[in-house]
Amino acid sequence: MLRLSRLLSKRWLSSSKPAGSTAAHYFPHEPKGPHLATDSIPGPKSQALNDELGQVFDNRATYFVSDYTNSVGNYISDADGNQLLDMYCQISSIPLGYSNPELLKAARSDEMANALINRPALACFPSTDYKQILQDGILAAAPPGHNKVWTALSGSDANETAFKAAFMYQAAIKRGSRDFSAEEMASAMENKAPGCSDGVILSFDKGFHGRLFGSLSTTRSKAIHKLDIPAFPWPKAPFPALKYPLSENVQANQAEEQRCLDAFESIIESYPPHTVAAIIVEPVQAEGGDNHASAAFFQGIRDITLKHKVLMIVDEVQTGVGASGKFWAHEHWNLTTPPDMVTFSKKFQAAGFYFHDKNLQPNQPYRQFNTWCGDPSKAIIAKTIYQEVVKHGLVEKTAATGAYLYPQLQAVLDKHPDKVLNLRGENFGTFIAWDFVDAGARNKLLAEMRARGVNVGGCGDVSARLRPTLVFENSHADVFLGALEDSLKAL
Amino acid sequence: MSTSEQYFPNEPVAPTVVTSEFPGPKSQEGIKSLGQVFDSRPVYFIADYEKSVGNYIVDADGNSFLDVYAQIASIPLGYNNPALIEAAKSDKMIRAIVDRPALGNYPGKDLEEILNGLLAVAPKGQDKVFPALSGADANELAFKATFFWYQAQKRGGHKVPFSDEENTSVMKGQAPGSPELAILSFERAFHGRLFASGSTTCSKPVHKLDMPSFNWPKAEFPSYKYPLDKHEEENKKEDQRCLEIVENLFKTHSCPIAGVLVEPIQSEGGDNHASNEFFQGLRDITLKHGALLIMDEVQTGIGATGLFWGHEHFEISPPADLVTFSKKFQTAGYYFHDPEIIPNVAYRQFNTWCGDPARMILAGAIASEVVKHDLPAKAQKVGGYLFKKLEDLQAKYPQYLQNLRGKDRATFIAWCFDNSAARDKFLKDMKTVGVNIGGCAEKSVRLRPTMVFEQKHADILVAAIEKVLSGY
Numbered sequence: 006m007l008r009l010s011r012l013l014s015k016r017w018l019s020s021s022k023p024a025g026s027t028a029a030h031y032f033p034h035e036p037k038g039p040h041l042a043t044d045s046i047p048g049p050k051s052q053a054l055n056d057e058l059g060q061v062f063d064n065r066a067t068y069f070v071s072d073y074t075n076s077v078g079n080y081i082s083d084a085d086g087n088q089l090l091d092m093y094c095q096i097s098s099i100p101l102g103y104s105n106p107e108l109l110k111a112a113r114s115d116e117m118a119n120a121l122i123n124r125p126a127l128a129c130f131p132s133t134d135y136k137q138i139l140q141d142g143i144l145a146a147a148p149p150g151h152n153k154v155w156t157a158l159s160g161s162d163a164n165e166t167a168f169k170a171a172f173m174y175q176a177a178i179k180r181g182s183r184d185f186s187a188e189e190m191a192s193a194m195e196n197k198a199p200g201c202s203d204g205v206i207l208s209f210d211k212g213f214h215g216r217l218f219g220s221l222s223t224t225r226s227k228a229i230h231k232l233d234i235p236a237f238p239w240p241k242a243p244f245p246a247l248k249y250p251l252s253e254n255v256q257a258n259q260a261e262e263q264r265c266l267d268a269f270e271s272i273i274e275s276y277p278p279h280t281v282a283a284i285i286v287e288p289v290q291a292e293g294g295d296n297h298a299s300a301a302f303f304q305g306i307r308d309i310t311l312k313h314k315v316l317m318i319v320d321e322v323q324t325g326v327g328a329s330g331k332f333w334a335h336e337h338w339n340l341t342t343p344p345d346m347v348t349f350s351k352k353f354q355a356a357g358f359y360f361h362d363k364n365l366q367p368n369q370p371y372r373q374f375n376t377w378c379g380d381p382s383k384a385i386i387a388k389t390i391y392q393e394v395v396k397h398g399l400v401e402k403t404a405a406t407g408a409y410l411y412p413q414l415q416a417v418l419d420k421h422p423d424k425v426l427n428l429r430g431e432n433f434g435t436f437i438a439w440d441f442v443d444a445g446a447r448n449k450l451l452a453e454m455r456a457r458g459v460n461v462g463g464c465g466d467v468s469a470r471l472r473p474t475l476v477f478e479n480s481h482a483d484v485f486l487g488a489l490e491d492s493l494k495a496l
Numbered sequence: 497m498s499t500s501e502q503y504f505p506n507e508p509v510a511p512t513v514v515t516s517e518f519p520g521p522k523s524q525e526g527i528k529s530l531g532q533v534f535d536s537r538p539v540y541f542i543a544d545y546e547k548s549v550g551n552y553i554v555d556a557d558g559n560s561f562l563d564v565y566a567q568i569a570s571i572p573l574g575y576n577n578p579a580l581i582e583a584a585k586s587d588k589m590i591r592a593i594v595d596r597p598a599l600g601n602y603p604g605k606d607l608e609e610i611l612n613g614l615l616a617v618a619p620k621g622q623d624k625v626f627p628a629l630s631g632a633d634a635n636e637l638a639f640k641a642t643f644f645w646y647q648a649q650k651r652g653g654h655k656v657p658f659s660d661e662e663n664t665s666v667m668k669g670q671a672p673g674s675p676e677l678a679i680l681s682f683e684r685a686f687h688g689r690l691f692a693s694g695s696t697t698c699s700k701p702v703h704k705l706d707m708p709s710f711n712w713p714k715a716e717f718p719s720y721k722y723p724l725d726k727h728e729e730e731n732k733k734e735d736q737r738c739l740e741i742v743e744n745l746f747k748t749h750s751c752p753i754a755g756v757l758v759e760p761i762q763s764e765g766g767d768n769h770a771s772n773e774f775f776q777g778l779r780d781i782t783l784k785h786g787a788l789l790i791m792d793e794v795q796t797g798i799g800a801t802g803l804f805w806g807h808e809h810f811e812i813s814p815p816a817d818l819v820t821f822s823k824k825f826q827t828a829g830y831y832f833h834d835p836e837i838i839p840n841v842a843y844r845q846f847n848t849w850c851g852d853p854a855r856m857i858l859a860g861a862i863a864s865e866v867v868k869h870d871l872p873a874k875a876q877k878v879g880g881y882l883f884k885k886l887e888d889l890q891a892k893y894p895q896y897l898q899n900l901r902g903k904d905r906a907t908f909i910a911w912c913f914d915n916s917a918a919r920d921k922f923l924k925d926m927k928t929v930g931v932n933i934g935g936c937a938e939k940s941v942r943l944r945p946t947m948v949f950e951q952k953h954a955d956i957l958v959a960a961i962e963k964v965l966s967g968y
Contacts, residue, residue: 054605057608058607058611061608061624062599062608062611062626063600063626063838063839063842063845065841067601067603070602070603070604071597073597073604074591081602095601095602095848096598098596098598098848098849108594112590113585113590118581121858122575122580122583122858123548123576124567124571125545128538129538129567129568130539130542130543130567131534131536131543132545133526135530136533139534140533144533153532153533154534156534159849160848161633165690165691169707172706172707173706177706193704194698196695196704196709196714197711200704200705200706201708201709202706215847216640217636217691218691219690219691219708222669228666229843231673232658232663232844233648234643234674235643235676235677235692236666236669236674237691237708237710238670241668370535372705372706373535374538375630375688375689376630376823377570382854
């Protein structure tokens with residue numbers, strides 16, 4: 006598979022319309038470029054539909070109302086018939102393009118109908134085929150070193166159930182072999198220690214891990230995500246702010262990472278043992294502005310967590326499932342010991358966390374538990390996604406597309422040093438971002454791109470991020486680059 | 497022809513029991529195998545959903561149980577319901593599965609129609625909805641809405657901007673940006689198992705141990721004496737006592753209480769009921785103190801109590817501020833009506849998916865079937881029939897049917913044993929006579945059948961209970 010995809014990628018470099026294109030295989034009728042039907046986007050139909058929607062649903066964040074029936078491959082259609090090259094992909098959550106024929110087949114299967122209408126309470130009455138569905142899909146895709154999974158419903162849910170596993174794990178170590186004490190049982194019912202944990206989860210400045218109360222306490226991206234919501238008093242460590250280009254700032258960046266590791270360790274040391282139950286970190290801080298750090302930084306995190314017996318949770322909600330040029334982005338680090346838990350959602354359509362230490366299953370049943378414990382219908386989709394990614398070598402192809410795109414993007418941006426800077430994500434698939442001089446310029450660029458039929462998202466305060474599908478190829482990259490060049494000139 | 501006969505011409509006429517132990521050998525094998533990759537310790541048996549039909553669940557060994565637990569109260573219309581199969585195979589559904597949108601940013605053209613499927617059965621007084629993915633998620637999003645609203649009131653309305661101090665302190669997780677505010681819940685309540693919902697859950701220590709919790713207060717929920725008609729005065733006093741505790745907590749708790757969260761019937765906590773007056777009392781207290789009232793209908797919703805929503809029995813006025821749902825609706829979220837419960841700016845109540853259209857389409861189909869076949873009224877009728885039969889059994893076996901409750905609440909019926917060992921033995925023994933039945937709290941049995949559980953099923957259930965109890 007690897008060899009085949011390398012061969013293919015070589016051919017891609019010489020032609021922007023390769024015969025081995027997976028997109029062409031899936032989507033023989035994918036548009037060759039954007040189609041603009043209205044003068045501006047959202048067009049009149051989108052606006053009218055959105056006004057109606059607003060009567061029953063908070064519609065203020067709507068970009069446009071989509072027509073998914075007419076969306077195909079990398080192109081999303083709106084209600085007015087505009088077709089946009091989609092490089093935002095439902096906030097980074099469409100893996101194989103719109104109307105993917107293999108996903109359609111899975112969705113039409115009897116297996117799917119059964120999973121949808123006879124939804125089990127999975128931990129009490131699992132179906133005869135659930136083990137196999139997990140085995141062939143979610144678990145087959147497990148990161149190196151992981152062989153168990155707990156399934157959830159969203160990224161926030163995945164992270165919070167991972168936190169629960171961490172708290173119970175650390176409490177079990179502190180408790181040793183003894184049973185819960187009467188005092189623990191009684192105080193738990195009063196929301197008080199010792200029954201309720203005084204443990205914490207450590208996260209990083211600018212991290213994003215979700216928006217429920219536990220996950221939101223670890224989210225540090227923007228005030229608007231957090232205002233007015235009670236939060237746990239959990240600590241945050243600084244995340245490296247690297248200087249670009251990396252090759253010209255090696256020493257400064259090393260010092261910055263060391264500074265952050267030192268701060269990280271001293272925060273952990275300021276708590277009694279087993280109180281920092283876990284740390285949570287994204288391979289790339291995506292919502293927070295696509296902030297990268299080196300493999301050495303993450304190895305440093307791993308070493309410190311092992312030293313202090315703190316669990317390491319890697320949040321792969323946005324980075325997972327191939328976009329970085331590895332199936333899981335943290336595979337780029339080649340850690341000496343795998344992380345303790347890896348959470349996933351978004352592009353996998355199913356959510357949950359991987360683990361390998363059986364002690365992350367609490368000592369008694371019904372502690373990590375809820376009615377549904379996941380959703381078999383999503384596990385079926387995840388299985389299909391995984392099988393297609395492998396079959397078509399999409400991880401390797403995405404790495405190759407990224408390698409094609411990155412230098413050309415660099416060349417385009419280099420023409421406008423007064424407007425854009427800090428291109429990042431080299432050798433990281435299509436998981437690419439760059440900064441603008443200010444938020445106004447960024448927002449204007451995104452609007453210019455949309456007007457040219459390319460849908461791109463922002464992140465952080467001043468960044469644009471590319472989050473295309475795994476069937477985004479060189480031909481699509483060319484369309485994007487053309488639109489970007491024009492849009493930058495119009496800034 | 498009854499609704500279940502219309503849906504399920506091939507529904508078994510009685511349970512079939514083919515193994516002598518439960519779980520049977522094939523289930524045991526499956527549990528062991530699944531356990532290598534997924535926590536299978538709570539598994540009762542491995543189910544064969546393809547073979548399950550209507551009110552009967554079939555296990556891997558071929559046992560066919562009358563199911564009155566129904567996936568912890570979450571199967572609305574029976575297994576393999578043909579109307580739901582049709583919805584599951586519809587183009588709309590296929591599209592929703594394959595191209596799952598970020599609903600807050602790129603809603604599909606059909607979103608309004610899909611939401612209207614949920615809104616068609618909104619509780620009285622509610623006309624807006626925010627979708628979620630589970631009961632815990634629904635409740636926590638309702639808490640967030642409550643806190644946004646509460647702080648906006650305090651700030652002087654939606655138009656007053658956040659202060660610099662709020663914007664800075666919030667990034668440190670400190671007040672005033674991250675304010676200390678509470679949701680008040682009740683002893684024995686169950687509202688979910690994430691961190692905030694877990695802080696409001698008060699059912700069993702095992703649900704809460706070793707989790708960090710918010711310092712949120714709990715009041716007492718009435719403990720009635722049964723039968724109700726013989727203890728009217730005592731129970732009235734009990735209501736009053738509990739309401740006073742709520743009122744008191746508003747005055748004494750260490751931080752402001754922004755919302756009161758309550759189940760129409762405390763389900764996981766033991767099927768504890770309270771009177772219309774108690775719930776109206778809660779409504780009055782929340783209004784008086786400028787807090788919101790959140791009704792958690794996760795387990796009680798979708799007809800099982802004889803009305804579409806359990807709290808509609810109470811006829812409280814003005815209506816609750818938020819009503820959360822999940823389970824039998826197969827989708828989750830909260831209903832509301834006050835436009836000010838929508839936060840002042842976009843992206844505050846927000847997440848990637850903001851719900852799941854696939855699940856909402858199914859909910860729309862469920863809602864329309866429930867309405868079309870008038871299933872809450874039918875459940876009320878069969879519940880009345882069943883309750884009478886259980887009363888007769890109670891007279892015969894008073895020790896095993898204590899505190900029978902759920903009269904006039906359709907099939908939402910429960911009773912107590914002396915202790916948890918006796919209750920657990922009963923639940924297990926019911927398998928030998930072909931009934932899958934669940935417990936709640938320490939020593940209660942709860943009935944949570946589907947909405948197409950009918951008189952003939954009730955007869956089988958009652959005969960099975962009698963068969964087991966007659967051997968005690």
